Amino acid sequence: MQCFSFINSIKNIALKVCGRKINKNGKEASLRDTIEELIEEDDSSDIQSIAKDEREILGNVLNLKDICIHDIMVPRIEIVAVSINTKIENLISLFVESQKSSIFVYQGTIDNIIGAVYLKDVANWFHMNKPFNISIFVKEILFVPPMMKTLDLILQMRETGIKLAVVVDEYGGVDGVISVKDLIEEIIGDIQDVTEINNQKRKIIKGSDGSVIADARLTFEEISKYGGIKLHTNDKSIETLGGMIFSISGKVPVRGELICCAKQNLEFEILDADPRKVKSVRIRKKT
DSSP states (O other): OHHHHHHHHHHHHHHHHHOOOBOTTSSBOOHHHHHHHHHTOOTTOSOOSSOHHHHHHHHHHHHGGGOBHHHHSEEGGGOOEEETTOOHHHHHHHHHHHTOSEEEEESSSGGGEEEEEEHHHHHHHTTTOSOOOGGGGOBOOEEEOTTSBHHHHHHHHHHHOOOEEEEEOTTSOEEEEEEHHHHHHHHHOOOOOHHHHHHHHHTEEEOTTSOEEEETTOBHHHHHHHHOOOOOOSOTTOOBHHHHHHHHHSSOOOTTOEEEEGGGTEEEEEEEEOSSOEEEEEEEEOO
C-alpha cells in the first residue's frame, strides 16, 4: 500500500506548505487557490516558496480531476496476458521476457480477462510441493470504463486495495489496462528501473554521421534524452516516432521508404516495418 501512502503524503505536504491565505476579495483562499498561486510563481523570483519539481507534482495532482483513464492506460496491443491454461514453464518465460511483476490472465480470448497473477505468488509455488494450477494464483482486478476520471480510480484502488484494472468499452471489449504505477507516474513522472533505462538505450544507436537509429515505439522524450534529436508535432495526441511518421505519410510506409519532415529539416528512413506498423527508423538531418 506504499503508493496510496504516497498520495496521502502529497496531500499533507500541500497542506503544511501552503497553509491558508487571504485572497483578493479579503476572504480566506481555498487550498486549491493557494496551491495554484504557488505553481504560478515566476522561476526567476529570488524567493521561492517551493521548489520547481514540487510545483510540477502539485500541478499534476490538481490536473487529475480532468484526466480520463483512457488518456494514460496501456493500450490493448501492449497488454501482457496469458491463457488460464498456461503451463508453469511458459508463464515463467513470459515473466522473464516481459520483465513484469504481474501478468493478466484471460479465459478464451483477451476480451475475457479474469484476473492477474503476480510473480511473487508464482515463486512461492516452488515451495508448495503440489501440481501447478494457474487458477489458484489469479487475483482480483478492477473493471473500469475508459472515461472514468483518474482521481476516481486512485480512490477506488485505495479503498479496495486492488492495484490493477482493465479498461472495458461499452460492449465489454478490452480497451487497455492500467496499474497503480501508471497513476503514480502521472503525478511524479516516469518511474524506471535500471533494466528499463538500459533497454531504452539499446533501442537507440547513434551513427558517426550524426544520424540516429531508433525503435519506432520510443517517445519524443526518450529520443531526445538518449538520441539527442528533438521531435515535435502540432498534434498533442502523437507521442511516438512511429505515430509521427504515420501522421506525416498518411499510411504505414514500407521498408526502405524515405519520409521527409520539412518543418524540422529531418529525413526518416524506414529500416523495418510490417503491414501494420513501423518498427525501426533511421533519423538524420537533411543536407
